[in-house]
Amino acid sequence: MTTAVCPPAFPSTVTGGVIHRFRDFLPVTAATPVISLSEGSTPLIHSPKLSGLLGADCQVYLKFEGLNPTGSFKDRGMTVAMSKAVEAGAKLVVCASTGNTSASAAAYAARAGLVCAVLLPRGKIAPGKLAQAYIYGATVIEVDGNFDDCLRLVRELAQEPGTAIVNSINPNRIAGQKTAAFEVVDALGDAPDLHLLPVGNAGNITAYWLGYQEYKRAGRARKLPKMTGFQAAGAAPIYYNQVVPHPETAASAIRIGNPASWLGATGAIRDSGGAIDIVSDEQILHAQRWLAAEEGVFVEPASAASVAGLLRCCSPERCDRCPFRPLPLGATVVCTVTGHGLKDVATILSAGFQPHPAAADKAAVLKILEKCR
Numbered sequence: 453m454t455t456a457v458c459p460p461a462f463p464s465t466v467t468g469g470v471i472h473r474f475r476d477f478l479p480v481t482a483a484t485p486v487i488s489l490s491e492g493s494t495p496l497i498h499s500p501k502l503s504g505l506l507g508a509d510c511q512v513y514l515k516f517e518g519l520n521p522t523g524s525f526k527d528r529g530m531t532v533a534m535s536k537a538v539e540a541g542a543k544l545v546v547c548a549s550t551g552n553t554s555a556s557a558a559a560y561a562a563r564a565g566l567v568c569a570v571l572l573p574r575g576k577i578a579p580g581k582l583a584q585a586y587i588y589g590a591t592v593i594e595v596d597g598n599f600d601d602c603l604r605l606v607r608e609l610a611q612e613p614g615t616a617i618v619n620s621i622n623p624n625r626i627a628g629q630k631t632a633a634f635e636v637v638d639a640l641g642d643a644p645d646l647h648l649l650p651v652g653n654a655g656n657i658t659a660y661w662l663g664y665q666e667y668k669r670a671g672r673a674r675k676l677p678k679m680t681g682f683q684a685a686g687a688a689p690i691y692y693n694q695v696v697p698h699p700e701t702a703a704s705a706i707r708i709g710n711p712a713s714w715l716g717a718t719g720a721i722r723d724s725g726g727a728i729d730i731v732s733d734e735q736i737l738h739a740q741r742w743l744a745a746e747e748g749v750f751v752e753p754a755s756a757a758s759v760a761g762l763l764r765c766c767s768p769e770r771c772d773r774c775p776f777r778p779l780p781l782g783a784t785v786v787c788t789v790t791g792h793g794l795k796d797v798a799t800i801l802s803a804g805f806q807p808h809p810a811a812a813d814k815a816a817v818l819k820i821l822e823k824c825r
């Protein structure tokens with residue numbers, strides 16, 4: 453009798469992830485060990501309602517980065533940064549974080565077998581993100597200060613031998629993050645006319661702009677988008693062109709007063725003909741709920757900043773200084789929604805939602821449903 457040997461469902465080599473998909477555009481060689489969780493290849497979701505609101509035959513798409521392995525866009529850069537850290541012989545990786553970088557760093561360090569220390573501003577991290585850092589085994593250090601203080605400390609720590617910094621000041625992070633722009637072009641067949649995204653430390657807007665330019669140079673795209681960033685009104689150093697010593701916003705992921713990639717962001721905005729603008733916390737939280745209730749896409753507050761800006765420009769009174777009007781007829785617009793809504797549910801649960809109590813019988817449930825129709 454012969455015994456059939458089933459081939460493994462997946463080959464043992466890495467088959468997914470941004471390094472696998474975009475190797476030729478990334479700073480890796482055959483000698484680089486690939487630390488991947490099959491990040492990237494996130495969906496570009498058409499938004500019929502945002503398209504309709506914008507009018508003029510414009511089409512709006514959401515690049516849903518919350519569907520990365522740790523629930524945010526950070527994984528794209530983390531796979532490259534962590535792979536290069538292992539290649540360089542690092543034993544310890546460190547980062548400052550408003551939450552998502554720490555979750556991502558902790559996961560990829562676990563995968564790589566490296567020790568990971570994350571420095572977080574005390575009391576300012578969404579519980580879901582903190583839980584991620586703990587469960588992936590990072591050493592969580594709560595700093596008595598804000599994100600900018602944490603980043604200063606991390607820069608100092610990175611001078612210790614065998615230590616790699618995995619914040620977006622590490623160019624390998626930016627290199628990995630630019631792959632989101634490649635995916636947008638691959639999905640649409642060209643770059644969009646306008647790309648909107650939230651801005652905190654400003655690494656992502658910098659990375660997208662690099663990605664779009666690189667893909668155009670490689671002949672994969674014919675045009676370049678106008679890059680438009682949105683900051684929370686209480687944490688808007690780029691918009692006001694001055695450091696904000698005590699940034700405040702409900703969108704904790706972008707509560708940053710002195711962005712490390714400030715120059716990268718202003719370069720992207722200037723060279724693309726885009727803009728930087730602000731949205732209030734109220735507009736951000738409204739956009740978060742609107743996106744979930746109208747389009748079925750649940751994102752964390754910071755991620756809704758770009759949609760908040762878009763919604764404001766679609767409102768009947770249309771802001772007179774809307775950063776991206778007029779749009780060409782039939783323009784393609786992409787909003788990056790950077791992180792998953794499940795990471796930060798405290799604001800939602802404290803917003804007064806209440807279940808309808810019901811007896812355990814059909815009539816009682818039907819009575820409630822009648823009122824909902």
Ligand SMILES: Cc1ncc(COP(=O)(O)O)c(C=O)c1O
Nearest residue numbers: 552652653654655656705790791
């Ligand atoms: C969910 C989310 N959106 C947006 C941002 C801002 O990205 P960047 O710091 O690259 O500007 C962050 C940064 O932590 C984030 O976690």
